[in-house]
Amino acid sequence: xxxxxxxxxxxxxxxxxxxxxxxEVEADQAPYLRDERDLYRGRAVAVVRPRTxxxxxxxxxxxxxxxxxxxxxxxxxxxxxxxxxxxxxTEVLVSLSRLNxxxxxxxxxxxxxxxxxxVLAEVQRAAREAGRLFPLSLAAEGSCQIGGNLxxxxxxxxVLRYGNARDLVLGLEVVLPDGSVWDGLRxxxxxxxxxxxxxxxxxxxxxLGIITAAVLALHPLPSAVATALVAVPDPRAATRLLATLRSxxxxxxxxxxxxxxxxxxxxxxxxxxxxxxLPRPYGHYVLAELSGGGEDGAxxxxxxxxxxxxxxxGLALDGVVAASREQRARLWGLRETVPEAQKRAGxxxxxxxxxxxxxxxxxxxRATGLVEAALPGARVVAFGxxxxxxxHFNLSxxxxxxxxxxxxxxxxxxxxxxDLAAELGGSFxxxxxxxxxxxxxxxxxxxxxxxxxxxxxxxxxDPLGIMNPGKVVDPPRR
Amino acid sequence: xxxxxxxxxxxxxxxxxxxxxxxEVEADQAPYLRDERDLYRGRAVAVVRPRTxxxxxxxxxxxxxxxxxxxxxxxxxxxxxxxxxxxxxTEVLVSLSRLNxxxxxxxxxxxxxxxxxxVLAEVQRAAREAGRLFPLSLAAEGSCQIGGNLxxxxxxxxVLRYGNARDLVLGLEVVLPDGSVWDGLRxxxxxxxxxxxxxxxxxxxxxLGIITAAVLALHPLPSAVATALVAVPDPRAATRLLATLRSxxxxxxxxxxxxxxxxxxxxxxxxxxxxxxLPRPYGHYVLAELSGGGEDGAxxxxxxxxxxxxxxxGLALDGVVAASREQRARLWGLRETVPEAQKRAGxxxxxxxxxxxxxxxxxxxRATGLVEAALPGARVVAFGxxxxxxxHFNLSxxxxxxxxxxxxxxxxxxxxxxDLAAELGGSFxxxxxxxxxxxxxxxxxxxxxxxxxxxxxxxxxDPLGIMNPGKVVDPPRR
Numbered sequence: 001x002x003x004x005x006x007x008x009x010x011x012x013x014x015x016x017x018x019x020x021x022x023x024e025v026e027a028d029q030a031p032y033l034r035d036e037r038d039l040y041r042g043r044a045v046a047v048v049r050p051r052t053x054x055x056x057x058x059x060x061x062x063x064x065x066x067x068x069x070x071x072x073x074x075x076x077x078x079x080x081x082x083x084x085x086x087x088x089x090t091e092v093l094v095s096l097s098r099l100n101x102x103x104x105x106x107x108x109x110x111x112x113x114x115x116x117x118x119v120l121a122e123v124q125r126a127a128r129e130a131g132r133l134f135p136l137s138l139a140a141e142g143s144c145q146i147g148g149n150l151x152x153x154x155x156x157x158x159v160l161r162y163g164n165a166r167d168l169v170l171g172l173e174v175v176l177p178d179g180s181v182w183d184g185l186r187x188x189x190x191x192x193x194x195x196x197x198x199x200x201x202x203x204x205x206x207x208l209g210i211i212t213a214a215v216l217a218l219h220p221l222p223s224a225v226a227t228a229l230v231a232v233p234d235p236r237a238a239t240r241l242l243a244t245l246r247s248x249x250x251x252x253x254x255x256x257x258x259x260x261x262x263x264x265x266x267x268x269x270x271x272x273x274x275x276x277x278l279p280r281p282y283g284h285y286v287l288a289e290l291s292g293g294g295e296d297g298a299x300x301x302x303x304x305x306x307x308x309x310x311x312x313x314g315l316a317l318d319g320v321v322a323a324s325r326e327q328r329a330r331l332w333g334l335r336e337t338v339p340e341a342q343k344r345a346g347x348x349x350x351x352x353x354x355x356x357x358x359x360x361x362x363x364x365x366r367a368t369g370l371v372e373a374a375l376p377g378a379r380v381v382a383f384g385x386x387x388x389x390x391x392h393f394n395l396s397x398x399x400x401x402x403x404x405x406x407x408x409x410x411x412x413x414x415x416x417x418x419d420l421a422a423e424l425g426g427s428f429x430x431x432x433x434x435x436x437x438x439x440x441x442x443x444x445x446x447x448x449x450x451x452x453x454x455x456x457x458x459x460x461x462d463p464l465g466i467m468n469p470g471k472v473v474d475p476p477r478r
Numbered sequence: 479x480x481x482x483x484x485x486x487x488x489x490x491x492x493x494x495x496x497x498x499x500x501x502e503v504e505a506d507q508a509p510y511l512r513d514e515r516d517l518y519r520g521r522a523v524a525v526v527r528p529r530t531x532x533x534x535x536x537x538x539x540x541x542x543x544x545x546x547x548x549x550x551x552x553x554x555x556x557x558x559x560x561x562x563x564x565x566x567x568t569e570v571l572v573s574l575s576r577l578n579x580x581x582x583x584x585x586x587x588x589x590x591x592x593x594x595x596x597v598l599a600e601v602q603r604a605a606r607e608a609g610r611l612f613p614l615s616l617a618a619e620g621s622c623q624i625g626g627n628l629x630x631x632x633x634x635x636x637v638l639r640y641g642n643a644r645d646l647v648l649g650l651e652v653v654l655p656d657g658s659v660w661d662g663l664r665x666x667x668x669x670x671x672x673x674x675x676x677x678x679x680x681x682x683x684x685x686l687g688i689i690t691a692a693v694l695a696l697h698p699l700p701s702a703v704a705t706a707l708v709a710v711p712d713p714r715a716a717t718r719l720l721a722t723l724r725s726x727x728x729x730x731x732x733x734x735x736x737x738x739x740x741x742x743x744x745x746x747x748x749x750x751x752x753x754x755x756l757p758r759p760y761g762h763y764v765l766a767e768l769s770g771g772g773e774d775g776a777x778x779x780x781x782x783x784x785x786x787x788x789x790x791x792g793l794a795l796d797g798v799v800a801a802s803r804e805q806r807a808r809l810w811g812l813r814e815t816v817p818e819a820q821k822r823a824g825x826x827x828x829x830x831x832x833x834x835x836x837x838x839x840x841x842x843x844r845a846t847g848l849v850e851a852a853l854p855g856a857r858v859v860a861f862g863x864x865x866x867x868x869x870h871f872n873l874s875x876x877x878x879x880x881x882x883x884x885x886x887x888x889x890x891x892x893x894x895x896x897d898l899a900a901e902l903g904g905s906f907x908x909x910x911x912x913x914x915x916x917x918x919x920x921x922x923x924x925x926x927x928x929x930x931x932x933x934x935x936x937x938x939x940d941p942l943g944i945m946n947p948g949k950v951v952d953p954p955r956r
Contacts, residue, residue, distance in 0.1 A: 108721050108836035109867070131725070153670050164668060167645065182927045187834040189866035190642065190908040192631050192681055193916075193924055194932045194950060199677035203670055220725040243586050247609070247698040250730060250770025292728025294780070302772070356665040358586035388667035389587070430668040438671075446671055449660045453939075454672045460938035461931075472672060 006045050009066045013048050013092065016058045021098070023047040032073060032093050033084055039437065040081045043089030044071070051098045053173060053181060053212040060210065061179030063092050069469040070094055070177075072206040074116065074148025077140040079352070080435030082205045082471050083148065091469065096147050099212060105130045110218040111170060111187045116147025116211050123216070132218035135162035139339070147211045153203030155431030160387035161254040161291075162219065164431070166202040171215035174201055177208070177462040187215050200457065205433050206468040208461040222254075222291035226299040227328045230307060230319035231282035235361040235386070237315045238286050242357065242387055244315070245288060248306045252299070255289040256387030257335050258360075263383045266341040266396070267334055274334065277320050277327075286386070287335050335383070342381055342396055347403030349378075349395040349410045353421040354430035357389045363424055367393050367417055374413050377401060390430040393417060418445065434472045442472070484523050487544045491526050491570065494536045499576070501525040510551060510571055511562055517915065518559045521567030522549070529576045531651060531659060531690040538688065539657030541570050547947040548572055548655075550684040552594065552626025555618040557830070558913030560683045560949050561626065569947065574625045577690060583608045588696040589648060589665045594625025594689050601694070610696035613640035617814070625689050631681030633909030638865035639732040639769075640697065642909070644680040649693035652679055655686070655940040665693050678935065683911050684946040686939040700732075700769035704777040705806045708785060708797035709760035713839040713864070715793045716764050720835065720865055722793070723766060726784045730777070733767040734865030735813050736838075741861045744819040744874070745812055752812065755798050755805075764864075765813050816861055820874055825881030826859075827873040827888045831899040832908035835867045841902055845871050845895055852891050855879065868908040871895060896923065912950045920951070 014022045023029050029047045034040065045068065050056045063070050069091035073083040085091040100117035107130045114123055120141040127134040136149060138156035148154075150172075154165045162168065171186040184198055201208055232238045235258065242256050261283050267274045290299050300321055310316035322328035342348050355363045368380050377398030384392040395413070397406040418428040418441060428441045443451060451473070459475035461467070492500045501507050502524050512519045523546065528534045541548045547569035551561040563569040578595035585608045592601055598619040605612040614627060616634035626632075628650075632643040640646065649664040662676055679686055710716045713736065720734050739761050745752045768777050778799055788794035800806035820826050833841045846858050855876030862870040873891070875884040896906040896919060906919045921929060929951070937953035939945070 106834060106836050108717055109834040111834065155668050159668060166674065176927070180927050182931060184928065187903055188832050188905055190633050190637060190832045190868045191905040192907050192909055192911045193905055194912060194920055195682055195935050196644065196677050196680070197931055199674050202674070204673055220729050222728055239586055248771050250700055250772065251698050252728060293726050294728065354666050354668045356584060356587040356589065358584050390668045425665055427666055427669040427671055429670050431670055433670045434672060442672055449658050450662065453660065453675055456938040457673050460934040
């Protein structure tokens with residue numbers, strides 16, 4: 001070949017996806033090259049936008065032959081820099097956004113088959129139209145794509161009931177790092193025929209292959225919902241109330257979110273139209289939701305009954321059960337606007353940690369003590385999916401203070417909080433993943449035997465290390 | 479070393495587990511060397527019975543250094559010869575039965591930590607005593623061990639509601655093929671820190687390492703149960719009734735088992751005390767069970783309401799809802815004694831297949847036609863977990879006929895039935911696994927890219943191929 005490698009590769013890529021599918025001008029590429037949190041800005045040989053699995057396979061084959069790194073990208077809404085290329089401009093970014101057909105809905109089998117580029121909200125809507133529920137739900141659902149959700153094993157607010165993204169998948173179609181296609185699009189609930197390869201790809205953040213399509217497991221669309229905001233004396237009472245509610249309802253608890261008083265105060269201060277639904281302030285709250293069959297009234301009565309017993313037992317201090325759809329939306333609004341309110345309140349440090357549900361109270365207590373010592377004046381804003389042990393232990397700068405010294409302390413405080421989570425049997429990344437940002441944490445907390453295994457798996461799938469290079473782990477040296 | 483290898487290794491094994499932990503005499507070894515179905519009879523260097531994870535690690539290290547194969551064994555109740563050694567007597571059998579402590583129950587976190595050798599029924603009992611449900615339930619539960627259940631990803635009758643064994647595990651402790659120990663005993667519901675290694679080990683049938691302990695996810699103990707036997711016009715109506723019942727109950731359907739009339743007739747003929755609970759015979763039945771919170775009465779009323787609508791819609795012809803615990807036990811007895819009744823009726827060919835729920839009717843219809851052509855006079859006895867698409871499509875010899883020619887046709891008929899399942903997007907092994915018996919099927923139906931991936935994973939974990947050799951897949955040649 002007389003032409004230098006990148007231009008030969010570029011020519012091949014253009015031939016695969018057509019000129020409109022290959023973005024080579026910086027201005028066109030820009031939105032693909034920076035991450036959601038603006039932590040990284042990369043460069044790329046090209047941004048290619050295939051429309052079919054065959055095109056993805058051809059792209060990967062071309063890159064593999066040229067030994068050029070590939071960065072798969074969905075909605076690019078991740079928090080750990082997993083979907084943007086490095087700074088040296090040697091990688092090809094593959095955007096899955098045009099691979100976005102819903103291939104099939106099988107209502108009787110409670111499944112649907114979708115391509116990676118389908119926006120999550122579209123997947124939810126299509127399921128709903130078929131009388132089914134696709135329960136994955138998260139803040140970015142209007143723009144994130146299902147391929148990215150599966151590659152990062154997305155969580156969200158319904159994990160307690162329906163599991164993480166990986167629990168909602170029956171089959172996958174994947175383009176492997178050598179360009180071959182694994183057709184694992186099975187629609188089966190029972191299939192014991194060898195290792196569960198799909199579970200390796202789910203949550204692999206695009207480092208083992210590119211998910212191009214998936215068979216999703218659907219659930220019945222609940223006909224009844226009951227929602228309450230409950231004031232509790234402390235986090236310990238919240239975890240006990242959760243256990244009680246799970247048992248009493250026959251596991252119909254869909255959501256169980258914890259909120260410190262400070263979360264609500266930030267919302268009242270920064271979000272227009274928000275108001276305290278209870279007559280006086282309390283230190284700790286829970287947003288609890290049941291869903292199931294039958295009618296709203298029966299489920300609300302059940303929830304009220306459990307709460308009445310909780311008041312008796314001292315597990316609850318006050319509460320309100322939503323009496324209308326509007327009231328339910330207002331209660332949810334208090335939880336959903338916490339991140340926005342915190343953003344408006346100034347600089348913020350975020351920690352996406354999880355521990356066993358039974359250790360959440362100790363985590364919150366000890367982490368708060370640790371922050372008070374390390375960052376005097378910082379405001380702890382702890383909330384999250386306590387139903388599955390996932391606490392967003394966030395910190396806001398002291399009111400009116402300088403953000404710079406506060407943010408400069410970030411890495412040290414994060415280390416202390418992650419060490420504490422590890423001590424309590426927990427995780428430094430409950431739902432956001434590893435990506436590029438948390439590779440040092442992966443080595444620190446999942447080192448030794450586990451890290452060696454992770455690398456061995458990477459090496460088995462991607463010996464050349466060309467699939468999303470620099471994310472999660474590297475293959476073993478050859 | 480002057481001693482030949484096996485005796486040096488034997489000495490080392492004796493030192494690790496003590497003389498009582500090392501069975502060297504043929505009579506002592508015998509029960510460990512033949513499988514449940516008596517398909518295989520193997521030989522072993524020794525049968526070792528470690529009491530701790532450290533002992534397992536020492537055994538594996540010794541075997542790895544001597545390049546000697548290791549066969550892990552739990553309750554030895556599997557159907558595909560996965561837990562017995564080969565015939566040449568070169569392998570060491572590791573029985574996990576003495577590694578059987580319940581390490582921890584965390585009711586607030588809905589988890590328990592158990593060692594591999596715990597008998598499933600003991601695990602269920604311990605959970606129940608803590609006010610929790612461990613929902614895995616299957617015929618062998620009085621003798622099978624949890625380590626084997628997890629290694630084979632056991633299914634059973636509650637998969638529709640609670641998933642397979644792999645869906646009930648949060649963490650694992652595993653001795654790897656080089657003797658190192660992976661401590662992945664995390665008790666977390668959210669943990670996105672690298673590839674989900676535990677899902678690789680679950681269902682790997684002991685070919686990637688030895689599971690020594692696990693964190694199991696528990697569920698609330700249901701306070702209410704409602705059970706019905708329903709006559710339906712055909713399998714299509716059964717699948718539609720299932721979809722309706724899932725929606726109407728808010729997914730509280732725990733069991734949905736299909737039975738052909740012939741299954742009941744075999745039970746009536748061979749099982750003492752059995753009787754038809756309905757006034758006249760029908761062609762097809764469903765055993766359906768709901769479970770949840772609240773009281774039995776409310777759930778039974780819900781079930782009756784859905785069945786009343788099903789009668790209106792022509793999806794059900796007749797039915798009985800159990801009015802007492804005794805009646806429930808009698809209905810369950812009809813389903814649970816089918817395998818025993820079939821055994822007493824003479825020679826039998828079994829097929830553990832699955833398809834999408836929506837294709838079960840076509841599977842039963844076409845497989846029946848296929849058998850009528852291939853084995854005139856054979857009796858189709860189709861039943862199973864239709865709720866998750868898993869049909870036990872079994873055949874009994876014609877009444878009073880010679881079993882030999884019938885059984886001789888087994889492999890050919892199995893091939894035709896597996897081909898049909900594959901054509902319908904199904905599996906040749908829904909819950910029994912691959913083991914030694916179904917390796918040819920694995921190559922036939924999961925060949926090409928998928929089989930290469932399976933072997934690559936095997937090679938990454940066990941490059942020497944010493945972990946349960948000859949089961950599932952071999953590592954790539956080095």
